[in-house]
Amino acid sequence: MLISNYRCDLALAFANTRYWRGSAQPTDELSDIAVLLDWLAKNGALDAREQRALAAWTRKQAGEAAALFEAAVGLRETLYRVFGALAAEAAPKAPDVAALRRAIAAAPPRSDLTPAKDGYVWQVSAPRPIASDLLAPVLWSAADLLVGEATQRLRLCSNDKCLYLFLDHSRSGARRWCDMKACGNRAKAHRHYLRSKAA
Numbered sequence: 001m002l003i004s005n006y007r008c009d010l011a012l013a014f015a016n017t018r019y020w021r022g023s024a025q026p027t028d029e030l031s032d033i034a035v036l037l038d039w040l041a042k043n044g045a046l047d048a049r050e051q052r053a054l055a056a057w058t059r060k061q062a063g064e065a066a067a068l069f070e071a072a073v074g075l076r077e078t079l080y081r082v083f084g085a086l087a088a089e090a091a092p093k094a095p096d097v098a099a100l101r102r103a104i105a106a107a108p109p110r111s112d113l114t115p116a117k118d119g120y121v122w123q124v125s126a127p128r129p130i131a132s133d134l135l136a137p138v139l140w141s142a143a144d145l146l147v148g149e150a151t152q153r154l155r156l157c158s159n160d161k162c163l164y165l166f167l168d169h170s171r172s173g174a175r176r177w178c179d180m181k182a183c184g185n186r187a188k189a190h191r192h193y194l195r196s197k198a199a
């Protein structure tokens with residue numbers, strides 16, 4: 001399978017598939033294994049042929065597919081806890097770090113960098129239906145973020161209902177909101193509301 005064009009912060013995007021984490025009812029984009037396969041394909045982590053093969057497998061092995069989905073979502077939550085702690089300048093919990101290290105070690109290695117028409121791709125064997133194979137590009141991205149300088153730019157949205165993870169690429173490094181429209185304006189409107197109530 002050829003892997004290309006996945007975003008550098010894919011691990012954060014994956015962790016953010018559950019969002020409004022600070023609200024009473026967070027929204028979860030990933031409802032089942034088919035949606036997960038779709039998400040991976042859309043985000044450059046799975047090619048169309050492997051997506052079809054895995055989708056066929058999930059229809060035949062419903063029980064195993066449910067377990068695979070649970071393991072993948074479990075890894076997502078581990079990623080969120082590790083990056084969430086780092087964004088809050090706290091130490092991630094040891095069991096979370098251990099689980100992430102195990103998953104990264106089990107992921108297929110990036111050993112075959114292959115020239116392609118528009119640049120380079122990673123050539124890896126077809127993913128087996130296990131979480132560390134399926135999420136390989138997510139796990140590579142997590143490792144790259146943890147080791148690289150991007151950890152300095154890791155933030156949690158200041159809207160305590162939102163708590164979205166993002167990389168702050170602003171020059172000042174003082175960005176507080178995942179998105180000015182969704183959270184920044186909401187906070188401004190809320191402050192305005194409090195002021196007008198107090199007046």
Ligand SMILES: [Zn+2]
Nearest residue numbers: 157162178183
């Ligand atoms: Zn936000």
